Amino acid sequence: MKTVFGIDVSKSTSNVAILVDSKAVKQFKIDNDLIGFGRLESDLNSFINPEVVFEATGIYSRRLAFYLQTHHFPYTQLNPLQASKEMDGLRKNKTDKNDALHLAETQFRLHRQKTLLQDPIYSELMDESRFYQEEISDFVQEKNRLHRILQITFPELTTLMSAPTGIVYWNIVKKFPIPSKVRKYGIDQLTQIIYDFSNHNISVGDAKKIALKLTDISKIAVSTVSPNSLTLQQVKHHADRLMNIDKMKKRIIRSMEKLAVKLPEYQSILSIPGFSTVTTVSLIAELGDIRRFSTTNQINAFVGIDLRHYESGNYTASDRISKRGNPYARKILYQAVIDMVSISRYQPTHINDFYQKKKQPSQHGTKKIAVASMSRLIRTIYHLVIKNETYDYKIASQAVL
Structure with missing residues (x-):
């Protein structure tokens, strides 16, 4: 019965x-x-x-x-x-x-x-990963809002540093939301302020370079708001939000790392060149225990990079990926391939070898080549996890992983 x-x-x-x-x-x-x-x-x-x-x-x-x-x-x-x-x-x-x-x-x-x-750790990692993705989304939104409002208060401030982001930059934005506030300080005072903003993580010389540039741009900048405008509070609000989100992102990753390090696949995946702690814990969170898959084709379908074929009469469409799977895992894997290609000069991988080979006079675009590389990367990850091994370029370049 x-x-x-x-x-x-x-x-x-x-x-x-x-x-x-x-x-x-x-x-x-x-x-x-x-x-x-x-x-x-x-x-x-x-x-x-x-x-x-x-x-x-x-x-x-x-x-x-x-x-x-x-x-x-x-x-x-x-x-x-x-x-x-x-x-x-x-x-x-x-x-x-x-x-x-x-x-x-x-x-x-x-x-x-x-x-x-699955081990309950995977469910916890998934929840924390989605929290991390929410914070990334909020971070991008706040960053865009800050950029827009600075075009009104102090547009030249966005050119102060090579990348308008980070604790030093956000603290400068909070302290000097309009150019007139910069003019109240001398170079030595600005240098000390910026040096303190970095928690002494940059040299005094670098702090002085930033102070000199800040002084220069303040002399040519035109602000459209008064020193008493509520808009300045808006600038500070967005800068504060970015700092808080940045802290929370780091806190989430630390928590995810403490969980993931307990799993046997953590070291195997982390050993792949180009894989940072963030990439590793995020991918484990989104894929879960990949030992539950019997083939890598199942993982491809789970991620959404399995190919869809359409044929009718004399018409045959070009194959496309389904995109029906986990979009977060797909994004992480795509970025991982790009990172592996960018560092290949210093840390070679068979994934980059495959990517460069396909890139040579080819009718395929770089995105299609990257997706094909993602499939190969999935096979590599699956092999390392199942065999409980770490990545070795010499072995991987000779084997079909």
Whole structure:
């Protein structure tokens, strides 16, 4: 006797359908809380080795998965695309109640494997990674806002340093939002102020160079606001926000590193030339435990760089990547390839060798070559993690990784 629980999870409730040997014996709705999950647990305990299947619905299904895992009930969690394909023929009338029933029905026919339970560290890393991505988004927004408002108060200030970012720059912006405030200080005073802003992490000579340039641009700058304008508070506000976001980003990465270093794949991935701590922990967070994938093609699909082929009659379209997978992982891998290419002069990799070979008189654009390099990088990462090895250029350049 085979029993399947099909569960359709929504924001605050879930519909449950219980089928025994393909026949529906019970259907009910529960709240996604301890009371509702307790009722579900009671029904699960009424059967021998029940199978549970549900569709991943982002943060909403996380609570159900956590409850089942902590109470030692194995389950099968489907990604939405997989569930949609498998139930398309059954969904004549789509309702939450029917979806729960269809999930259970298809389990009898498809015999899906149970979901491999990952170490809770991966879930925590994923949450922190998404927090980090939010902070990056806010950082870019605040940086653009600060740049726009400086065009009104002190536009030349954006040319003061090679890159208008960093603690020293933001502190200067806060202290001198308009040129008239610079003119109140002599070179030696400005030098000391800038030196202090850096927490003495730059030399006095470099601080003086910045002070001299700050003085020069203040003499030619024209501000469109008065010294008492509220706009100056706006400048300071955005500079403060950027400093706070920068601190939080660093704090998140430190936390992610403390978690990731406990995982066996951390050192393997970090050993790849061009991979920083940020790249490594972010990629582990987005990919999760890649040992759950049986082939690298599955990882390609998960990331969204698997190729889609379209052919109709005499027309054949050029292959394109699906972009249906994890966009954060895709972005991290793309940037990793670019970083590996940029440092190849000092730290060679077989990924760069492949990239340069494809780049030679080719009809393909650099983006397509980078995507092909991403696929090769995924194979390399998978090999290193499965074999628990660190990167070795001589071995990698001779092997097909």
